[in-house]
Amino acid sequence: MSDAGKALEHHHAHHFDSAEHEFEASKQGMWLFLVTEVLMFGGLFVAYGIFRGLYPGMFHEAHEMLNVQLGALNTVVLITSSLTMALAVNATQTGKRERALWCLGLTFILACCFLVVKYVEYTHKFHDGLLPGAFFTNTELKDPKAPLFFSLYFLMTGLHGIHVLLGMGVISWLLIRTKRREFSPEFYTPVELVGFYWHFVDLVWIYLFPLLYLVG
Amino acid sequence: MSNHSTGAVAAPAGRNYLNHPKGIMTWLITLDHKRIGVMYLFTVLLFFAVGGFFALGIRLELMKLGREILDANTYNRFFTYHGAIMVFLVIIPAIPAAMGNFVLPILLGAKDVAFPRLNLASYYIFIIGATFAVLSLFLRGADGGWTFYTPYSIRTNTTVILVLFGAFIAGFSSILTGLNFIVTIHKLRAPGLTWARLPLFCWAIYATSIIQVLATPVLAITLLLLCMERILHIGIFDPALGGDPVLFQHFFWFYSHPAVYIMILPAMGIISEVIPVFSRKPIFGYKAIAYSSFGIALIAFIVWGHHMFVSGQSELANFVFSLLTMFVAVPTGVKVFSWVATMYKGSIHYYAPMLYALGFLELFTIGGLTGVFLATLAIDVHLTNTYFVVAHFHYVMVGGTIMGMMAGLHYWFPKITGKMYSEKAATIAFWLILIGFNLTFFPQFILGAQGMPRRYWSYLPEFTDLNRLSSVGSWFIALGFLYVAYYVWDAMKHGKNAVANPWGGLTLEWQTSSPPPTENFLETPVVTAWPYEYLPENITMPVNQG
Numbered sequence: 001m002s003d004a005g006k007a008l009e010h011h012h013a014h015h016f017d018s019a020e021h022e023f024e025a026s027k028q029g030m031w032l033f034l035v036t037e038v039l040m041f042g043g044l045f046v047a048y049g050i051f052r053g054l055y056p057g058m059f060h061e062a063h064e065m066l067n068v069q070l071g072a073l074n075t076v077v078l079i080t081s082s083l084t085m086a087l088a089v090n091a092t093q094t095g096k097r098e099r100a101l102w103c104l105g106l107t108f109i110l111a112c113c114f115l116v117v118k119y120v121e122y123t124h125k126f127h128d129g130l131l132p133g134a135f136f137t138n139t140e141l142k143d144p145k146a147p148l149f150f151s152l153y154f155l156m157t158g159l160h161g162i163h164v165l166l167g168m169g170v171i172s173w174l175l176i177r178t179k180r181r182e183f184s185p186e187f188y189t190p191v192e193l194v195g196f197y198w199h200f201v202d203l204v205w206i207y208l209f210p211l212l213y214l215v216g
Numbered sequence: 217m218s219n220h221s222t223g224a225v226a227a228p229a230g231r232n233y234l235n236h237p238k239g240i241m242t243w244l245i246t247l248d249h250k251r252i253g254v255m256y257l258f259t260v261l262l263f264f265a266v267g268g269f270f271a272l273g274i275r276l277e278l279m280k281l282g283r284e285i286l287d288a289n290t291y292n293r294f295f296t297y298h299g300a301i302m303v304f305l306v307i308i309p310a311i312p313a314a315m316g317n318f319v320l321p322i323l324l325g326a327k328d329v330a331f332p333r334l335n336l337a338s339y340y341i342f343i344i345g346a347t348f349a350v351l352s353l354f355l356r357g358a359d360g361g362w363t364f365y366t367p368y369s370i371r372t373n374t375t376v377i378l379v380l381f382g383a384f385i386a387g388f389s390s391i392l393t394g395l396n397f398i399v400t401i402h403k404l405r406a407p408g409l410t411w412a413r414l415p416l417f418c419w420a421i422y423a424t425s426i427i428q429v430l431a432t433p434v435l436a437i438t439l440l441l442l443c444m445e446r447i448l449h450i451g452i453f454d455p456a457l458g459g460d461p462v463l464f465q466h467f468f469w470f471y472s473h474p475a476v477y478i479m480i481l482p483a484m485g486i487i488s489e490v491i492p493v494f495s496r497k498p499i500f501g502y503k504a505i506a507y508s509s510f511g512i513a514l515i516a517f518i519v520w521g522h523h524m525f526v527s528g529q530s531e532l533a534n535f536v537f538s539l540l541t542m543f544v545a546v547p548t549g550v551k552v553f554s555w556v557a558t559m560y561k562g563s564i565h566y567y568a569p570m571l572y573a574l575g576f577l578e579l580f581t582i583g584g585l586t587g588v589f590l591a592t593l594a595i596d597v598h599l600t601n602t603y604f605v606v607a608h609f610h611y612v613m614v615g616g617t618i619m620g621m622m623a624g625l626h627y628w629f630p631k632i633t634g635k636m637y638s639e640k641a642a643t644i645a646f647w648l649i650l651i652g653f654n655l656t657f658f659p660q661f662i663l664g665a666q667g668m669p670r671r672y673w674s675y676l677p678e679f680t681d682l683n684r685l686s687s688v689g690s691w692f693i694a695l696g697f698l699y700v701a702y703y704v705w706d707a708m709k710h711g712k713n714a715v716a717n718p719w720g721g722l723t724l725e726w727q728t729s730s731p732p733p734t735e736n737f738l739e740t741p742v743v744t745a746w747p748y749e750y751l752p753e754n755i756t757m758p759v760n761q762g
Contacts, residue, residue: 014735015327015404025330025403032395036433043437043467047452050463133457134449145458151450155441
């Protein structure tokens with residue numbers, strides 16, 4: 001058996017026949033997990049759709065309090081991070097460890113940027129009293145239903161933000177493991193799967209941005 | 217058996233999953249699906265006892281008019297806990313997480329589930345969720361029923377949020393178990409175990425897992441929104457803030473109606489295994505039974521509105537949901553007729569698993585048929601929120617799921633424990649439970665048809681006799697289950713050792729020793745035939761000498 005073969009054996013659990021077998025199973029598991037994520041966010045999107053249908057005028061008025069420039073900036077940031085993530089997966093698959101480290105690092109930094117921008121936006125909303133439900137104190141918006149828009153805004157971007165945070169956690173875990181030379185063209189399952197996850201997080205934002213910032 | 221070439225040899229020096237490795241810590245951090253299944257089983261049975269305690273309290277209170285033992289507020293807490301515990305902590309995990317975990321990989325000829333660490337994590341997530349729910353018991357309790365309808369659940373000053381949060385967390389355990397099982401069935405089937413040779417229990421678990429994966433995340437977000445509603449007053453479900461309380465019902469039932477099939481499908485899987493073995497006949501309509509599980513899973517997602525016929529839905533929606541709901545009866549009927557046809561001219565052995573399977577057929581058929589009544593709009597408007605509904609879903613959940621669970625427990629008891637239970641004791645307990653069940657819940661159909669509303673603390677004087685009958689019945693059920701607890705404990709202490717295949721079954725779990733070794737099979741089995749081919753040479757059944 002070749003050296004590569006030995007590295008393979010090291011990585012697959014006893015109940016799988018081969019590393020390939022384990023990789024296929026892990027990939028299927030990840031896809032199923034992403035399906036559950038779609039359905040969880042789906043609940044929020046349905047709530048959004050229903051209330052927008054009920055109060056279209058209020059949605060139009062309330063959405064103008066959001067900062068489209070910052071939202072657009074964050075969209076660019078996240079899409080770029082998806083690109084760097086894809087490059088990181090490719091670099092790992094082809095055994096370019098240095099490049100993988102750089103790409104993962106960049107993805108991490110872009111995720112940070114996203115959250116910093118989100119922080120700026122949130123602080124601004126807090127300052128203006130644009131808070132969910134009963135905490136809403138803004139006097140500019142006349143529609144009594146306006147707090148509902150900000151409930152949805154904070155819930156949807158908040159849940160998404162938590163996903164970004166979790167993504168940063170797993171990306172730093174990948175960084176550590178790449179640094180320890182644990183991945184190779186024969187074994188790169190975690191990198192590929194985190195890649196799936198990260199693209200999903202990006203995709204959710206691509207829906208959130210027009211629905212919340214560009215309603216008008 | 218001639219159908220399989222397996223390593224049906226005893227493990228070295230009597231070593232099996234129960235006694236090796238030793239020590240409580242090896243259990244708590246085990247990755248073995250069998251041990252995780254057993255831990256689930258113990259936990260679920262513990263909660264079954266707790267939920268049963270609340271049920272007995274409810275029935276005792278309803279023995280006579282006015283106050284018997286509980287005041288009205290305590291009564292509200294009792295039925296809330298009875299419902300929430302039985303649904304989220306017993307019936308949903310009972311068969312998939314407990315028995316599915318134990319049996320599924322063995323039925324597939326696999327060494328373990330696809331993701332063993334995730335499997336252990338699921339168990340602990342379940343325990344954390346359950347802890348939150350139980351914690352609320354010691355604070356200000358929870359009321360409003362297991363459905364947590366808004367706006368009451370937003371306004372009540374009980375600690376209902378802990379139960380909500382507990383169910384939210386336990387939901388992830390259900391999602392991850394479903395995910396794990398789907399991948400296991402896809403990727404870890406033994407050589408030769410084609411889809412067309414897959415045991416029907418695996419098909420049932422597959423269909424169940426699909427529902428778990430697709431529906432539970434919606435419950436998660438719903439309960440999260442309700443928690444947020446209580447903490448941050450976000451207003452989504454609160455009419456005072458512009459929200460819509462009926463939206464909660466839609467969300468809740470979008471999960472909880474499919475959840476009904478999470479409860480029943482695995483039980484149907486067990487019945488499909490037990491009936492051919494104890495009738496000594498090949499299963500009738502294998503493909504029909506397998507596919508109908510998916511039919512049920514599919515229809516499960518498009519019938520939730522039948523819980524809301526009087527919640528202010530449009531008439532068109534009511535009509536459509538009513539029609540769709542009746543379609544559930546089609547795949548269900550396919551299964552029932554296939555089981556009956558399997559028994560026809562079979563050589564039926566009335567051992568405990570078969571008794572429970574027959575109990576299932578009787579009770580579930582009544583539960584299913586009354587479900588068609590309730591799907592009928594004109595009748596449902598009259599019966600909504602009456603005891604008729606209570607009787608209906610107890611016939612399905614207890615008569616279906618719990619009967620299926622008991623059938624499975626007895627069927628796989630020799631495999632799990634390596635011991636035989638007493639067939640005589642099991643028969644007595646079965647009759648106690650079956651008679652008690654019918655005594656308890658059949659009168660409730662009549663009470664409901666006469667207009668007695670559910671969840672009320674008291675009732676009109678003319679309902680007294682039937683309520684007494686129902687309460688007396690609940691003691692028979694309790695007695696039956698206590699007796700089960702006794703003889704199971706006794707069998708584990710003093711029972712005879714079980715042979716590898718006490719029932720003469722052809723599925724893979726019977727081709728390894730009882731209890732199985734840690735790796736399930738000493739060598740990977742190769743499947744060469746369909747597992748229901750009960751041929752003349754193996755038609756006689758070994759006798760249970762427990």
